[in-house]
Amino acid sequence: MTKTLKTTSVINCPGCGYSAVETMPVDACINLYECKNCQKLMTPESGDCCVFCSYGSTPCPTSQLEQSSYSIVYEYSPKPAANQV
Template sequence: MTTTPRLESVLTCPVCGHARREVMPTDACQFFYECAHCKTVLRPKPGDCCVFCSYGSVPCPPVQQQRGGTGCGAGCCG
């Protein structure tokens, strides 16, 4: 059974704590994200494919489809 991935995630900046709901791309990983509050440019943590897997409330759509929405690993996108 295939579930439809969630396309929105709340990204939380690890520097200032600002949280913002964003729409995730379905066709690519998002490697960079600039915090709207403190302007810090976020990058994925080691082992994660994108900023949504590192700082989001929901992992990216490819991870949701491949792993049932839990965790992220290298090579999950693309």
């Protein structure tokens, strides 16, 4: 059975509690993230490969791939065409 690889995560700032939905790269780990609210620079906690594994609602794709067999599905929200607004 193949699972779907998740490419979005809600990252939560440990400083101010602000949450932001972010797209995770499938081919790299993110080791530095700046909170969009308080500008705190987040780094991975000891033992985690990236900030998504430490502060995100979903572990990064690299960690997901290490856990099991996945297929990659890119999640995105298309912007409406100019004439649809």
